[in-house]
Amino acid sequence: xxxxxxxxxxxxxxxxxxxxxxxxxxxxxxxxxxxxxxxxxxxxxxxxxxxxxxxxxxxxxxxxxxxxxxxxxxxxxxxxxxxxxxxxxxxxxxxxxxxxxxxxxxxxxxxx
Amino acid sequence: xxxxxxxxxxxxxxxxxxxxxxxxxxxxxxxxxxxxxxxxxxxxxxxxxxxxxxxxxxxxxxxxxxxxxxxxxxxxxxxxxxxxxxxxxxxxxxxxxxxxxxxxxxxxxxxxxxx
Numbered sequence: 236x237x238x239x240x241x242x243x244x245x246x247x248x249x250x251x252x253x254x255x256x257x258x259x260x261x262x263x264x265x266x267x268x269x270x271x272x273x274x275x276x277x278x279x280x281x282x283x284x285x286x287x288x289x290x291x292x293x294x295x296x297x298x299x300x301x302x303x304x305x306x307x308x309x310x311x312x313x314x315x316x317x318x319x320x321x322x323x324x325x326x327x328x329x330x331x332x333x334x335x336x337x338x339x340x341x342x343x344x345x346x347x
Numbered sequence: 348x349x350x351x352x353x354x355x356x357x358x359x360x361x362x363x364x365x366x367x368x369x370x371x372x373x374x375x376x377x378x379x380x381x382x383x384x385x386x387x388x389x390x391x392x393x394x395x396x397x398x399x400x401x402x403x404x405x406x407x408x409x410x411x412x413x414x415x416x417x418x419x420x421x422x423x424x425x426x427x428x429x430x431x432x433x434x435x436x437x438x439x440x441x442x443x444x445x446x447x448x449x450x451x452x453x454x455x456x457x458x459x460x461x462x
Contacts, residue, residue, distance in 0.1 A: 266448050277437055277452035278391070291449060325391065333379050333441045333448035334398060338392040 239339035247345045250316060256342045258326030264335065267282040267309040269301060270325040272341070278325055284309060287333065296327050316346045349374040349442045353453035361461050362430055368423040368456050369437035380421040381439040381450070382412055391437070397421065408432070430462045 239260045248254045258267065266285050270278040283291035284303040298320075300312040309326055323343050329336040354369035371382060394447060395406025402414040406421040412423045438453040 268450070275435075275455075275457075280449055280451075283449065285448075297376050323390075327450070329448055331448070333450075336379075336381065336393075336396075336441065336450060337446075338383075338391045338393075 239326055239328055239337050241339035241342050243342060244340070245343050245345075247347060248313065248316065249347055250318070252316075253312070253314045255313065255323075256311040256324055256326075256344075257306055258311075258328075258339055260328040260337070261307055262328060262335065262337065263306075263330075264328035264337075265306060265331045266329045266333075267303060268327040268329075269309070269311050270327065270338075272323040272325060274322075282311075313344075316344075318346050321345045348447070349440050349451050350376070351451055351453035352438050353436075353456050355440055356454065357457045357458045357459070359461065360458045364460075365425050366425045366428050366432070366458065368436055368438075368458075370421045370423065370453060372421065372438075372440040373419065374440060374442040376442055377427050378414060379441040380412075380414060381441070382406065382410070382421070382423050383437045383452075384408075384434045385437065385455075386434045394436075396422070401414075402423050428458075428460050430460050432458060433460045434458060435450060 243258045269281040272278040281295045282301045298315050302310040302332045325341045325342045326339040350373045352371045379398040385390045395404045397404045397414045405411045436456045441450045
């Protein structure tokens with residue numbers, strides 16, 4: 236299995252909703268990542284988990300809350316988002332030395 | 348800190364023309380280098396990558412890239428493009444031993460191939 240699987244593929248949520256994005260990989264990668272990509276822009280790093288511990292938070296607002304329950308799963312909990320948070324959210328994983336970087340197909344999030 | 352610069356924001360060319368997209372990076376150590384493609388409305392796909400060894404890397408769909416360490420460059424080439432190569436292309440760098448293996452992307456180059 237050489238894929239990173241993200242669910243759901245599309246999500247529409249209101250500004251008062253709570254939702255979660257899910258990411259799963261079975262490549263034995265010990266580093267997992269969340270990126271945000273706005274239209275016509277490159278992906279921007281949000282969070283990095285290394286061995287299930289948060290190692291980088293790129294000054295992301297607290298309305299985004301990551302969670303890594305085990306070495307194969309990565310969640311992104313969303314609460315009280317703003318319309319400007321609408322974007323494509325990408326999950327990725329890699330070996331601990333950075334090799335094998337693999338992206339999922341993303342969750343397209345719309346906040347209304 | 349690592350950074351990536353892509354020289355061209357937009358490129359327009361005709362089918363069968365040759366393509367070269369420039370990419371320069373800044374990082375004080377050893378790097379892993381990548382080119383990704385994103386077709387309209389689709390997710391990122393890896394075209395090719397360089398970790399070590401032969402600096403001329405061949406990828407999918409007839410693309411290749413050359414790592415020139417002295418110039419901090421990793422330019423992407425394709426000898427003859429097709430209409431289906433219309434997409435956005437991102438160069439990315441991952442500095443080895445960088446905390447958390449952060450992948451930094453260039454601003455992207457939008458390529459339009461006219462039939």
